[in-house]
Amino acid sequence: MPFHNLQELRHSASLATKVFIQRDYSDGTICKFLTKFPAELDSRIERSLFEETVKTLNCYYAEAEKIGSQSYLEGCLACATAYIIFLCMETRYEKILKKISMYIQEQNEKIYAPRGLLLTDPIERGMRVIEISIFEDSGSTSSSSTGSSPSSATAQ
Amino acid sequence: MKNREYQQIDPQALATPPPRPPPEHMPKRARRKWEVFPGKNRFCCDGRIIVARQSGVLPLTLALIVLTSGLFFIFDCPFLVEHLTGCIPAIGGVLFVFVIISLLQTSFTDPGILPRATPEEAADIEKQIDNPTGLSSSYRPPPRTKEVVINQQVVKLKYCFTCKIFRPPRTSHCSLCDNCVERFDHHCPWVGNCVGKRNYRFFYTFIVSLSFLTAFIFGCATTHLALRSQGGNGLVVALQFSFTFFTALELVVCFFSVWSIVGLSGFHTYLVAANLTTNEDIKGSWSGKSGNEDVGNPYSYNSIIKNCCSVLCGPMPPSLIDRRGFVPSDDSVQTRPVEIELPAAKNDINMVGRAVTSGRPPPPPPPVVTVQQPAISIQSHSTA
Numbered sequence: 001m002p003f004h005n006l007q008e009l010r011h012s013a014s015l016a017t018k019v020f021i022q023r024d025y026s027d028g029t030i031c032k033f034l035t036k037f038p039a040e041l042d043s044r045i046e047r048s049l050f051e052e053t054v055k056t057l058n059c060y061y062a063e064a065e066k067i068g069s070q071s072y073l074e075g076c077l078a079c080a081t082a083y084i085i086f087l088c089m090e091t092r093y094e095k096i097l098k099k100i101s102m103y104i105q106e107q108n109e110k111i112y113a114p115r116g117l118l119l120t121d122p123i124e125r126g127m128r129v130i131e132i133s134i135f136e137d138s139g140s141t142s143s144s145s146t147g148s149s150p151s152s153a154t155a156q
Numbered sequence: 157m158k159n160r161e162y163q164q165i166d167p168q169a170l171a172t173p174p175p176r177p178p179p180e181h182m183p184k185r186a187r188r189k190w191e192v193f194p195g196k197n198r199f200c201c202d203g204r205i206i207v208a209r210q211s212g213v214l215p216l217t218l219a220l221i222v223l224t225s226g227l228f229f230i231f232d233c234p235f236l237v238e239h240l241t242g243c244i245p246a247i248g249g250v251l252f253v254f255v256i257i258s259l260l261q262t263s264f265t266d267p268g269i270l271p272r273a274t275p276e277e278a279a280d281i282e283k284q285i286d287n288p289t290g291l292s293s294s295y296r297p298p299p300r301t302k303e304v305v306i307n308q309q310v311v312k313l314k315y316c317f318t319c320k321i322f323r324p325p326r327t328s329h330c331s332l333c334d335n336c337v338e339r340f341d342h343h344c345p346w347v348g349n350c351v352g353k354r355n356y357r358f359f360y361t362f363i364v365s366l367s368f369l370t371a372f373i374f375g376c377a378t379t380h381l382a383l384r385s386q387g388g389n390g391l392v393v394a395l396q397f398s399f400t401f402f403t404a405l406e407l408v409v410c411f412f413s414v415w416s417i418v419g420l421s422g423f424h425t426y427l428v429a430a431n432l433t434t435n436e437d438i439k440g441s442w443s444g445k446s447g448n449e450d451v452g453n454p455y456s457y458n459s460i461i462k463n464c465c466s467v468l469c470g471p472m473p474p475s476l477i478d479r480r481g482f483v484p485s486d487d488s489v490q491t492r493p494v495e496i497e498l499p500a501a502k503n504d505i506n507m508v509g510r511a512v513t514s515g516r517p518p519p520p521p522p523p524v525v526t527v528q529q530p531a532i533s534i535q536s537h538s539t540a
Contacts, residue, residue: 025324028455083358
């Protein structure tokens with residue numbers, strides 16, 4: 001059931017189920033999500049689009065948690081000021097979290113909402129899962145057929 | 157582009173008691189999330205400050221530090237400035253400020269609390285666990301664990317029955333605070349809070365600077381007494397007894413503190429260098445105590461400098477519990493301006509957008525979709 005825009009989704013959708021993309025701990029405690037394609041989304045979205053989204057999110061989180069010269073500088077400066085600087089300044093992690101929420105919003109509007117899906121920002125679920133809500137068109141009972149509109153997800 | 161916002165079903169609205177007729181009194185104000193926080197923490201300043209339930213010893217810690225330092229500044233500094241150098245109160249002042257600030261930050265920072273699972277998440281996990289894995293229905297499954305391989309090491313993730321999640325690696329549930337805490341080190345009663353991923357660096361700064369402070373005061377007090385006893389005969393010493401009494405008191409306090417605090421600092425320096433937590437060290441998770449010779453710490457970078465840098469100078473992770481966000485209330489549709497007119501008859505569950513968190517400029521409003529009652533009934537687990 002193709003939803004051409006959020007307006008349609010809004011007026012005629014009802015929540016069918018939610019799919020949870022779990023964390024991938026194979027690289028340790030860093031924030032990374034599994035790219036395994038859930039079966040429930042099989043008929044709703046192309047595998048490549050989904051994987052692209054998750055991989056881009058993983059890249060963002062990896063960048064946020066990267067231990068490099070910039071994070072050392074931030075850490076040492078913070079220590080020297082007895083960490084008071086954390087109260088005044090926005091940390092690099094927080095800046096990247098904002099970028100992530102913009103990216104998710106853009107993905108939702110361009111790719112997921114037209115297919116009757118909705119991504120939830122992982123920060124709202126304690127960074128444990130990416131929650132994907134699947135909506136069904138409450139008016140129709142026909143089987144789903146997603147119109148494929150190729151759109152490239154641009155990472156910011 | 158139109159200004160759209162996503163409205164989602166908030167888990168906490170579902171986690172509250174099953175749907176019942178709206179209460180007689182409508183809540184006059186939207187409540188913040190810290191007010192409905194399921195753990196045992198307490199909050200001050202409208203959610204800006206978080207402490208554990210039993211913060212009983214923190215005032216004692218503060219009092220000891222402030223008193224001893226106060227005595228030092230009042231009774232030792234004048235004498236030592238006169239007889240030695242004016243740097244002494246300056247150094248003491250800097251150390252004292254560092255100690256107090258890092259103590260307060262350790263106590264009042266969220267240590268890395270993991271929010272509890274939403275009912276849908278919990279249901280999803282339950283479904284995965286109860287999925288037929290070749291076991292017959294009569295066989296009682298063992299305590300829920302999941303295995304992952306990290307750095308060629310098999311790590312068992314345990315299921316937390318309180319929080320209804322599989323705990324990430326290095327996460328542990330603190331029974332005093334009733335929360336799962338990431339990179340759980342220990343619950344420190346002196347500080348009145350758990351020590352975890354987010355406040356470990358504050359805790360380390362606190363104990364190291366406190367070691368320096370106690371050693372410094374100890375040294376200065378000893379020097380003070382030594383200089384005084386050199387200069388005078390018995391009568392003069394007796395006359396000055398009232399002053400030296402306080403110095404002696406400082407000596408005693410510092411003497412006992414120095415051993416324990418310096419010892420603790422040394423222990424934590426070892427933990428930092430090895431990228432271990434107190435919890436792991438005590439349990440012997442990676443030291444092969446259980447007889448398995450193949451274990452090693454999978455989180456260590458095998459370089460002392462890299463370990464130290466990653467633990468102390470790594471990026472500061474955000475707080476996951478969003479204390480100052482607003483709890484979506486049932487009557488939020490009426491109280492908040494919404495763009496869409498919902499069909500009143502069909503609308504059983506009201507949604508709100510994510511609220512603005514404190515201190516930072518609000519993020520761009522996420523797209524909103526208001527939905528009708530879910531077609532599938534979701535089991536709501538009570539968050540114990």
